[in-house]
Amino acid sequence: MKLAYLGPEGSFTSEIASLYDQSYQLIPSFSIYDCLEKLNKEEVDLAVVPIENSIEGSVNQAIDYLYHHSVFHIQAEFILPIKQAMLVHPNWVKKLEHIEGVRTHPQAFSQVHDYLTSHFRALTFTPTTSTSEGIKYVSEHPEQALLGVGLKQTGENLGLVCLEEDAQKTPSNETRFWVISKNKEAKVQLSKTIRQTIMLTLPEDQAGALHRILSPFAWRDINLTKIESRPLQTELGNYYFVLDILVEDAKWIEQAIAELLYHKIEVKNLGIYSAYRLNFDE
Numbered sequence: 001m002k003l004a005y006l007g008p009e010g011s012f013t014s015e016i017a018s019l020y021d022q023s024y025q026l027i028p029s030f031s032i033y034d035c036l037e038k039l040n041k042e043e044v045d046l047a048v049v050p051i052e053n054s055i056e057g058s059v060n061q062a063i064d065y066l067y068h069h070s071v072f073h074i075q076a077e078f079i080l081p082i083k084q085a086m087l088v089h090p091n092w093v094k095k096l097e098h099i100e101g102v103r104t105h106p107q108a109f110s111q112v113h114d115y116l117t118s119h120f121r122a123l124t125f126t127p128t129t130s131t132s133e134g135i136k137y138v139s140e141h142p143e144q145a146l147l148g149v150g151l152k153q154t155g156e157n158l159g160l161v162c163l164e165e166d167a168q169k170t171p172s173n174e175t176r177f178w179v180i181s182k183n184k185e186a187k188v189q190l191s192k193t194i195r196q197t198i199m200l201t202l203p204e205d206q207a208g209a210l211h212r213i214l215s216p217f218a219w220r221d222i223n224l225t226k227i228e229s230r231p232l233q234t235e236l237g238n239y240y241f242v243l244d245i246l247v248e249d250a251k252w253i254e255q256a257i258a259e260l261l262y263h264k265i266e267v268k269n270l271g272i273y274s275a276y277r278l279n280f281d282e
């Protein structure tokens with residue numbers, strides 16, 4: 001069985017992929033879109049993708065793909081602490097004033113933007129499909145005065161020097177990842193947090209839409225951990241909604257969903273899954 005992840009090896013996503021289930025063959029993929037396409041075309045059994053970061057918010061490419069394509073099931077959620085290391089080729093360690101650019105994933109770039117502006121002059125930012133892709137480029141181009149950003153270990157394995165281990169804006173930087181399947185529903189394991197995610201589409205021009213979405217949950221005392229609207233990509237002003245629900249009693253959630261359906265709200269159910277917070281420092 002195969003599991004697609006955002007590669008190359010050494011990305012934050014690969015950390016999750018390699019600890020998920022050792023029996024899967026890991027398939028590094030070029031982008032989040034590519035991972036989910038492989039899953040949708042059933043070339044792999046699972047895909048692991050980043051969903052949300054505590055500094056930068058949702059990973060829209062992943063959320064939108066799940067809404068616009070097929071039926072997917074979330075198998076599990078992992079929350080990983082993210083330490084963004086600032087990495088440079090040894091050639092440039094003593095000549096940091098010559099650094100001209102940074103090559104990394106846009107999420108990582110935003111997370112370390114403050115560090116870059118306070119330590120370097122204006123740098124050219126070149127987006128890469130993952131942090132590990134950027135780090136690999138920096139290590140393979142010693143003649144270019146560049147910085148890579150991402151996992152310290154990935155940089156050091158490729159011969160780069162770490163200038164700063166924790167270059168992100170805030171000390172608590174975390175990213176949520178989902179392990180996703182296409183046809184297989186999740187077997188929910190016992191965990192501290194059990195969540196359910198649904199995506200909602202409203203009938204056109206409904207007055208009090210947000211109220212209609214929230215009230216079935218509010219009066220049943222169901223805890224929502226996130227609500228977000230995303231453009232439907234039809235025309236300006238049309239949205240779909242993503243709700244993360246804390247599962248305490250699944251029966252009440254079923255009833256709330258039935259109420260939504262009664263109001264002609266379309267519900268795409270990504271299922272009930274266990275959520276785990278990882279901390280490698282403990």
Ligand SMILES: O=C(O)C(=O)C[C@]1(C(=O)O)C=C[C@@H](O)C=C1
Pocket residue numbers: 006010011012013014050053059082105107108129130131132150175
């Ligand atoms: O580029 C990586 O290493 C990834 O795994 C992607 C990703 C993301 O898209 O959010 C994952 C965690 C960090 O927030 C930065 C980048």
